[in-house]
Amino acid sequence: MTNLMILPIVLPLIASALVAFFPNKLNIVRPVSMILSVIFTIISAYLTWYVFSNGTIVMQSGGWDAPFGISIVADPLSMLLVTTTYIVSTAAVFYAPSSLDEQQERFYFYTFFFLLVSGVAGAFMTGDLFNLFVFFEVLLIASYGLIILGNGKVQLRESLKYVLFNLFSSMLFVISVAFIYAITGTVNFAQLAERIESVDQQGILTTVGIVLFFVFAVKAAVFPLYYWLPNSYAVPNPVVSALFGALLTKVGIYSIMRVFTLIFVHDTGITHQIFLWLAVLTMVFGVIGALSTNNVKLIITYNIIPAIGFILMGIGLYTETSLAGSVYYLMHDMVIKGALFFLIGALVVAAGTSDLRKMSGVIQKFPLLGWLFFIASLVLAGIPPFSGFIGKLLLLQGGLQQEEFLVVIIALLSSLLILFSMMRIFIRGFWGEVQEGITTNRKKVRNLTIPAAILVSISVFLGIGAEAVYPHIETIANMLMDRTEYIDSVLKE
């Protein structure tokens, strides 16, 4: 069983090579990708179930024991996120044929897609700081391939920004890994966690920790470093935006969560306090961005940012409740962001425009799309009983326990504003007289709506079925607070 834990990383890698052999035969590539994605999802769901019932499983690749080899650590948090990744990406595969034109699909869309999934799964599962960098590169290279599909002028400009930003932060990443290796002599997460307390100069460690935080913050789009995100995520095809919005920023925030609950916990007074205020600023500025525009794609993209703020807030508070909230919110946000990007893609096709001022009355022609969007908005804003509510409730509870009242108030206000930004789309886009130029291609809109419907129903389940899900999240939060279990399972076989 131990050896099978590599499968979530390797299977999509094989699939990406497999579909690259015949990029032009779309009638083969499409069904093959769909079937493979479904199979991979089932496999990873099974592995997740196995990990939840039997505890963390560590695979030492090449038979080299940690800390010498590279450990792949399948702990509950990683596996939960991997399975969520697979669910979102499977929905994306079913969405892609209707959303992309054939020329774009031929240009190795499915290859880059599987490569991206492999990189994301690897980043979630690796137990090694340098290896985390490698998987970051894998997913970034795949994302470079995806972001330029379409080749418009605006898109090229935005992709250039995206590539430059990520290259710079990758460079910073390697530098900070080098610093950490120089200070502690290891890059293995578990061994780092063990050694961090015995380092004499804690000040240097804190500094390196903050540098590393900035690297991840660029990928996660935390407050001062988010301005590259909205445009470059809004410009590509909706399916690509959905993958980016649902997966890429989440890898960044996951890395912050992992590194700052496992390794850099020696001086939470500085690091985690900074996170808390950055989280607040991230929420505020993200929401302001979402309210500032009439482009529906941009509204959704800006809404990625406050979600990151919420998750970061849980990490900053650093209590068991707040971390449970972060994990819940992270999982919920992956699903719902995927769904929202799909729905917005469908809306843009249905209305024939992405300008909110020119849309109206879409719900009269496409009722399913309209109501799905309404539910998804409620889920995103955290209206009970949906999944956003559970996550936010836990986060706010954590905030109140730590007596950070100002943070709690701002968080509540910004979720209200998130709801407002979403309802603007609903009221102005879906209500009212039926506009001119609404599409007659009902089949295409239907094909675009179905994958979104699946994701929306999953996230409704995450809210209503919270009683079944929450105990597992609590286990994860326990493990995040108590580092010994992770360390022991990696180092002492």
Added chain:
Amino acid sequence: MKKNTNDLILKTLTQLIAFLLLGFSIYLFFAGHNAPGGGFIGGLMTASAIILMYITYGIEKIQQILPINYITMFIAGLMIATLSGVGAIMFGVPFLSQTFGYFDIPFFGETELATALIFDLGVYLAVVGVTMTIILTIATDATEDNEMNEEKVEA
């Protein structure tokens, strides 16, 4: 390549050097798993030999002699490398585990064969494929490769 160029020295030397490069790259490839060398550097050297031939004899001629689809080549390499890692799982050992043994091969005598070589072969193919794809994409201009470029513009 319509113009008649005066490159007798280059052509003569290439005939010799290309073979030396290819031979040495294969040596590096086989030495790789327990001495300096390996699939990566071997692949780069092979690619440089092929590129030298391209420079000397022109794209059309070499494509006639070596009709290889480099994109397929590097995908195949990626596949082989990944599968060699997965193969370890089939034998119940961790991903990417390696093993080796000594076999009596006629003419070579007792030879060490390592499974690392399969992984290296994947790397080798991937490196040659990627290098050649990149360089040929940059080197071929619009007039020579209309079809490919039109595709890119549309995509």
